[in-house]
Amino acid sequence: MDNDLYSNDEKNRYVKSFLEKNLLKYGNIHYVYSVMNKSRMNSMSILSNFPDKLVDDYLDGGKQNIDPVILSALNRVTSFYWDENLKISSRWEIRSIFSPVKPYNITSGYAFVLHDHQNNLGILSLYIDNLLKKETLDLILNHKDDLQCLLLSTHEMLLDVYHNHKITKIVFTPRENEILYWCTTGKTHKEIAELLHISLGTVKFHTANIVRKMGVRNIRHAVSLATELKIVSPPAGKKIC
Template sequence: MKIKFFGNKLINQKIKNYLEEEIKKYGDIKYAYLIMNKVNPMNVIIINNHTDWFDFYIKGNYQLIDPVIINAMERVDDFEWDDKIMIYSEMKLPKIFKKSEKYNIKKGHTFILHDYNDNLAVLSIFHTKLDSNIAQLIHDNKEKLQQLLIKTHQKFLSLYEEIERNRSQFKYSALSRRENEILYWVSMGRSYQDIAKILGIKHGTVKFHMSNIVKKLGVYNAKHAIKLATELKIIHMPSG
């Protein structure tokens, strides 16, 4: 994708909310939904409920040496793992597991998806000392968890593709000078009545222009227009 690799905070929070709503059906468990570009593994994002560990993980670029991710790159079936995965894969990378032990991560189960944009997507469920029955829970719900990964990733890609469609549409529907002025003042929290006074136009004229802005950006309402315009960085302070 042309945009920064899955860097939209609104979309990512929406996906996290969806995932957590679904995950809590299985109890209070730790999870991570990771998307990594297979051509450029430095392009990675992880939506999770174990932020202490994964903030550390991202800063260290651990996806490049994580044997779980390296194994996932080479297969399509889900698998269990623990620190012995390094032995099975003939890897000598104890660093990541020594670090993860401090965050109570020693073993888990990973579900895999390879998408049409050359990304690896995984959903990992982690065993912790408090989750004594997690292995049985995963075993009993493997198909549901694999489907959860598929549904989540499809939602994720669809939301980002919608941004791309809106971006492309905007290229052919540039805002007029007046529309930009109104969009700017609305983004500053001004009411339509305030904007009418500032610009010396009628209240109904402000509403008319805002309606055109919504149509041009391909969104549902003024609130969505502000969000998209902010994402696209097309809101500018009026000149003169």
Template structure:
């Protein structure tokens, strides 16, 4: 799993306990809850009760070629799959096929969810030889419940990671307040404006913009101007009514 992509061990442990508590009624089944960034599928996180498989899977980035994942990317509904999908991949993807056989991954049910952060979340239930017929029937009959479990689990995951992100931000109540001019500067900078463009918009010198940005960096406890802009966006420090079309020229 790449550094920084849903890699908080404490949060992931909470999610794993949540999942296993909800899945417990189905008995001894193998499951995998995964999140994949659709813009860069190399970024993948997996929470599962068969970690040996997950470690090998992530090490080889099999999500880039896995036929189940490929189908998930264009699907909004849960679907059943069996060993035929792996057999079709046997000649093109022999390593993936052998891994499926070795880990008794012959058939299962996968549920999908596309979130607002451009991630694909999925919950796969593997129904191999370890899974009796009664359990298989229960899983098939309760697909709506399992889809809801994926939704609630992913919502919980995003919420916990958002809390972590918020906690990492400086408390704006402890920060020195930005002046109106400083707020205007950081707002325009957050819109991608250069120092020269900001100076032109506000009718002041570039050297003044640099001075104001220096003040902003100090007040926000930022590392540099780029970091200050990011913090300003997340803390919503720019004037709410400020826009490119409503700037008042000031000396």
């Protein structure tokens, strides 16, 4: 198995933390976020709240090559419902691929799909407990747009953190650190400007520098990443509660 695709544990923990925080509103749901290179299908990374052994067995066995959900997603751009009767090429059923999750009372789920500019297939698959099938499926269908956006945001974040190889060596100026700290507390740019007695334009100038230094796309991602990696400190005389 090719294990080189997005295999940094620290960066994956950050992305996984972001994803799980945003899935909390959907209850105690099992998920798999997978990224696979479409030219090298053995090159795959998985983030999930299933046990590590289940994920490792799947990857070690190269199951993505016969997984009907993966193979269906390769030819789709829209989300879709799946169950153990899903077929490969409309003919072949491989129900054994779903056997490892049956102890969790799962035989179906819903998959969200994206294809990125690096020739990767990204999938966010949400697994449906048979005892809560109607409620869970209704919840997913009522939030399809939000969940598709969550996949896009998560995947964008994954690409961002892997693009920036020196994220833990960033040096902020005192003012950048101060502004980033207040951003992590949830304050808006306008509130920070009033708090520090500087102009709104100055705040935006420094946040743009923070985003550039961290190699991310916006201040929201910068705040999440800085918090996860613990690279922001409170201003002098300010204690973190």
